[in-house]
Amino acid sequence: MRAALLTVTGVSRTFGEREALRAIDLEVAAGECVALLGPNGSGKSTLLRIACGRDRPTTGEVHFDGEPMTEDDVRVRARVAVVGDALGCYPDLTVRQHLELVAVAHRVPAERIDALLSEQRLNGHADSLPSALSSGQLQAMLLAAALLRPRDLLVLDEPEQRLDPRARGRLADVLRAEGGTGVAVLFATHQPELARVAQRVIVLEDGAVVADGSPDEVLKEPGE
C-alpha cells in the first residue's frame, strides 16, 4: 500500500448554521486517481478547496506529504495544481502568454507549451485573447496551464464543464496519464463516465460520504 500524499482526517466545514462537510476522512496516494460524485450542494467543491489549501476546515486535520497543511502553505502551492470551477484569466494576455507566465512563475521550460496547446486543440488560438475564446477553449487553456506546471497532486473541480464530447475524451486521457507519472488526482464530477477513469469513487451526500469504492462497486450500471 502506497503512503498517502494527501490525508484528510475528521474534516468538517460549517458556514454559519450550514454543515457543508461532516467528519470526512480521505486519503489519496501518489499516482492514485480519486473521483468525487454527489448532487449539487453535497460538499464536493468545499472538500476540494480544503484539499488544496484554499480553505481551512472548521474541525479536523489535513496533511500533505506527512506534514500538516497550514494557511497559505507555499509548499502546497508549489506541488498542487488546481483547475477550479471558475474561468480565471488575464484579459490582456493571449493563450500563449498565459502559459508563458505559468512557465516563468513555476520555473519550468516553455518548450512544452506548443505540445500542450496542440494536445488541447488550442494551437489555432495561441495568439487569441480570452475574449475571443469559447468557454470550452478557456477551460482547455486552464487545463493546459495546470499540466505545464510541476505537480504531485492535481485537483480539478468539474473539469468536464463546458467541454464537448471529444474534449471530454481528451480530459479522461489526461487524468489516466497523470497516474502513470506518479501524480495523484482528486476531482469532482457530475459525470459517472468520467468518474470511471478513477481507481476510487467517493459519493458525497449532504456533506457526508455515502459510498466509497472502485468504480464497479460504486457505479453499478454504466451511467448510473
Ligand SMILES: Nc1ncnc2c1ncn2[C@@H]1O[C@H](COP(=O)(O)OP(=O)(O)OP(=O)(O)O)[C@@H](O)[C@H]1O
Ligand atoms: N462560501 C460559502 N458560504 C456559505 N455557504 C457555502 C459556501 N460555500 C459552500 N457553501 C454551502 O456548502 C454546501 C456545499 O457546497 P459545495 O459547493 O461544496 O457543493 P458541491 O457538491 O460542490 O455542489 P455543486 O455540484 O453544485 O458544485 C452548500 O450547501 C453550499 O450552499
